[in-house]
Every structure is written in structure tokens, then in C-alpha cells.
Amino acid sequence: MVVTVSLVALFGLVLFFLLRSHSLSPGAAFTAAAFGFFLASTGAAKPINQLTQSLIEAVSNL
Incomplete structure (x- = not known):
């Protein structure tokens, strides 16, 4: 949970x-935020969270 809040921030x-x-228009920013919101409610959310967690653990072990 802490990692998720940190990444969101x-x-x-x-x-x-x-x-x-x-560098980014308001329309593109809204589209990116909406894409992330809808992506989080799909089946892709779990693998993305696992990948992010693995990358964070790999970086912390360096």
C-alpha cells in the first residue's frame, strides 16, 4: 500500500x-489519467502491480 501511494504521488x-x-496538454493529461484509472480496473492490474513490486525489490537489492 505504501509503494502504491508513493508511486501515485x-x-x-x-x-x-x-x-x-x-510539455503536455490538459486533454492528453486527462486521457492518460483516465487510461490509468480504467487499466486499474481490468485484469491487467495484478500483473502490473507484481511487475512494479519486482522492480522495486530488484532496485532495493542493488
Whole structure:
């Protein structure tokens, strides 16, 4: 749960700075957020969470 909240905060911060620097339009940001929201409610959520957890464990073991 802590990793999920941290990743949400990280991606939210990246999205904020992309919007602020005009590298990303508001429409594209909304589309990306909606895609992530709907992707989380599919069967792909579990493998993505497992992959993310594995990558975090691999990085912490370096």
C-alpha cells in the first residue's frame, strides 16, 4: 500500500510538472489519467502491480 501511494504521488508530481511546462496538454493529461484509472480496473492490474513490486525489490537489492 505504501509503494502504491508513493508511486501515485510520484506520477502525479511528474504529470503536474509536464502540465506546468506545457510539455503536455490538459486533454492528453486527462486521457492518460483516465487510461490509468480504467487499466486499474481490468485484469491487467495484478500483473502490473507484481511487475512494479519486482522492480522495486530488484532496485532495493542493488
